[in-house]
Amino acid sequence: MDGRTIALIGFAALFFMLFIRMPVGGAMMLVGTWGIWMIRPQAALPKLAGEIFNEASNYPLTFIPLFVLMGNLAGVSGMSRDLHDAANAWLGHFRGGLASATVVGCAGVSALSGSSLAAALTMGRVALPEMQRYRYADGLADGSVAAGGTLGILIPPSAGFVFYAILTEESIGRLFMAGVLPGLLLTLCFIGAIWIVVWRNPDAAPGHARALPLRARLRATGRASWITGIILLTIGGIYAGVFSAVEAAGIGVALALVVTACRRKLTRANLEEVFASTLKSSGTVFLILFGAFVFKSFIGFTGVTCTLSFWVEGLGLGGTRVVIAFLVLFIVLDMFMDGFAILVLTVPLVQPIIEPLGIDMIWFGVLMVIALEMGLISPPVGVNVFVVKGIAPGVPLGTIFRGILPFWCAMLVAMILVLLVVLVPGIALLLPNTMFG
Amino acid sequence: MARNTPRLLVAADRLIGRLATVLAVIGGLGIAGLVVITLVAVLWRYGFNDPIFGISDLSVATLTIVAGAAVADGARHGAHVSVNLLAHVADRRLLRWSDAVMRLATAAITGLATWGLFTKACGMEKACITSNFSIEHWPFYWFLGLSLGLYTFHVLVQLFTWLWHFRGADPNELSG
Numbered sequence A: 001m002d003g004r005t006i007a008l009i010g011f012a013a014l015f016f017m018l019f020i021r022m023p024v025g026g027a028m029m030l031v032g033t034w035g036i037w038m039i040r041p042q043a044a045l046p047k048l049a050g051e052i053f054n055e056a057s058n059y060p061l062t063f064i065p066l067f068v069l070m071g072n073l074a075g076v077s078g079m080s081r082d083l084h085d086a087a088n089a090w091l092g093h094f095r096g097g098l099a100s101a102t103v104v105g106c107a108g109v110s111a112l113s114g115s116s117l118a119a120a121l122t123m124g125r126v127a128l129p130e131m132q133r134y135r136y137a138d139g140l141a142d143g144s145v146a147a148g149g150t151l152g153i154l155i156p157p158s159a160g161f162v163f164y165a166i167l168t169e170e171s172i173g174r175l176f177m178a179g180v181l182p183g184l185l186l187t188l189c190f191i192g193a194i195w196i197v198v199w200r201n202p203d204a205a206p207g208h209a210r211a212l213p214l215r216a217r218l219r220a221t222g223r224a225s226w227i228t229g230i231i232l233l234t235i236g237g238i239y240a241g242v243f244s245a246v247e248a249a250g251i252g253v254a255l256a257l258v259v260t261a262c263r264r265k266l267t268r269a270n271l272e273e274v275f276a277s278t279l280k281s282s283g284t285v286f287l288i289l290f291g292a293f294v295f296k297s298f299i300g301f302t303g304v305t306c307t308l309s310f311w312v313e314g315l316g317l318g319g320t321r322v323v324i325a326f327l328v329l330f331i332v333l334d335m336f337m338d339g340f341a342i343l344v345l346t347v348p349l350v351q352p353i354i355e356p357l358g359i360d361m362i363w364f365g366v367l368m369v370i371a372l373e374m375g376l377i378s379p380p381v382g383v384n385v386f387v388v389k390g391i392a393p394g395v396p397l398g399t400i401f402r403g404i405l406p407f408w409c410a411m412l413v414a415m416i417l418v419l420l421v422v423l424v425p426g427i428a429l430l431l432p433n434t435m436f437g
Numbered sequence B: 001m002a003r004n005t006p007r008l009l010v011a012a013d014r015l016i017g018r019l020a021t022v023l024a025v026i027g028g029l030g031i032a033g034l035v036v037i038t039l040v041a042v043l044w045r046y047g048f049n050d051p052i053f054g055i056s057d058l059s060v061a062t063l064t065i066v067a068g069a070a071v072a073d074g075a076r077h078g079a080h081v082s083v084n085l086l087a088h089v090a091d092r093r094l095l096r097w098s099d100a101v102m103r104l105a106t107a108a109i110t111g112l113a114t115w116g117l118f119t120k121a122c123g124m125e126k127a128c129i130t131s132n133f134s135i136e137h138w139p140f141y142w143f144l145g146l147s148l149g150l151y152t153f154h155v156l157v158q159l160f161t162w163l164w165h166f167r168g169a170d171p172n173e174l175s176g
Helices: A003-019 A024-039 A041-056 A059-077 A079-091 A097-113 A116-133 A138-153 A159-168 A172-200 A214-223 A225-239 A245-262 A268-302 A304-315 A319-334 A339-357 A361-376 A383-391 A397-420 A430-436 B007-047 B055-076 B092-119 B138-164
Strands: none
Touching: A003 A024, A003 A268, A003 A304, A024 A041, A024 A268, A024 A339, A024 B092, A041 A268, A041 B055, A041 B092, A041 B138, A059 A079, A059 A097, A059 A116, A059 A159, A059 A225, A059 A245, A059 A268, A059 B007, A059 B055, A079 A097, A079 A116, A079 A214, A079 A225, A097 A116, A097 A138, A097 A172, A097 A225, A116 A138, A116 A383, A138 A159, A138 A172, A138 A361, A138 A383, A138 A397, A159 A172, A159 A268, A159 A339, A159 A361, A172 A225, A172 A245, A172 A361, A172 A397, A172 A430, A214 A225, A225 A245, A245 B007, A268 A304, A268 A339, A268 B007, A268 B055, A304 A339, A319 A339, A319 A361, A319 A397, A339 A361, A361 A397, A383 A397, B007 B055, B007 B138, B055 B138, B092 B138
């Protein structure tokens, strides 16, 4: 059997394993090991053990438990709530302002945790009761939380970028910086979507908070200065080249611990909860990475990437067209698969095709992450939607998905904007280029 | 566990729970260790302008322990990501069968990985050592093997429980 046939059977087997609900990491490990065994039997077991060890001892991955821990500490210390309150103080009195404040709060939490789930969960608990109090339409309220949460994998520190960086061997720092401006752009697009929804249907946000006096707003902003300070120090430190991503994470955790202690929230129960949650999230990431690298080795052994690369070259398509085709494919896959699964499954195939076409892998990474963000709110498997459903069990799933549609469109707009600026390199590449040259 | 589950399976499940708790404690301490190591490295590098030689070796060793403990803990708490599309199209009966196949496949690969990590672990004789302190790799291979072994054990117990409750309700049934 030649490499291409084995690759084809491997992909079919992988989809079957994923379809029967096998954990993504396990499925990739199984198919990857089988594939390597088919091509080079003596390499299968050493490769399986070696890749597991290599990823478990991959220094840049120290970032994962540290940033997850920082995000969890921000939750128990009340810093995430402070951020929502500050955004609310400035935006809450506008029509649809509570939803906008939720999105801004999600953007802030995203800058601390790197997890879309954490952002949606933390902000959902704080913001949904508030929006219900002001009789916001369920679709708008739940949609803004679910969509706002997706910013977690675009705004640095982002677990999505770490996965992408490790798979493509790009710099984590460059990718983080590349995510900042598109993250802010997407936040604005979400606020624009809220504004359009409320403008078309004022009943979607009939009530709004009263405008607070300047002193109260400043007080709320002051309370949020802890979290904004930590964000500025960590992200600013990476941007200025003072810290590596791992060092920034370590400093961020230390500061978050200090704030938690100062607020008398450093109780045994909280610590147990925070560490248990961090360990669980880290385990999820590591198993996927173990599988992804065994599978990546298998793909390498088959030589199928060369075949695909020559085939695409033979079609005579330009780089941008190929990128658009892949983005459409990701958006379709979003409806069936988890974003991280798509990422680890497709990157080993996509990279050898688009890199020779002169595509900047950092720029493509940003586009890919936006496409995967869409998957977090796409029916029927959008994870964030189920997170919001868990917080607001009374709201039908259909209502939440309908409420999400404007935000999904906003993501599409943001993606198109990032795509278009390839003509005037800006949004995605401005910060990494000014930082690293 | 349901009341009519055999004592052996209940005891096995309890043992896995205890071992997972021990690994979780080790993992938690490992995370705390990572924070301390990273902070010390930053402080000495930027505060005292005197980078500590080889501290990244300690980070890497600690990270390996955290990763192993985290994977086992994630397995015990059902944290590993899977694509739950089948639940939208299949009935409960089919799901029970597909879950059994899934568990068998999971146990097979995690078991193979356990075997691989124990048998392919190497140390000084093959230069499997860290770059600064020459810490041998084999204990970390074994720790990862132990973690994946626990994962295998956990899945096998679930599989046998499924078999025992074949005509009744499976206490480990995954939510649709």
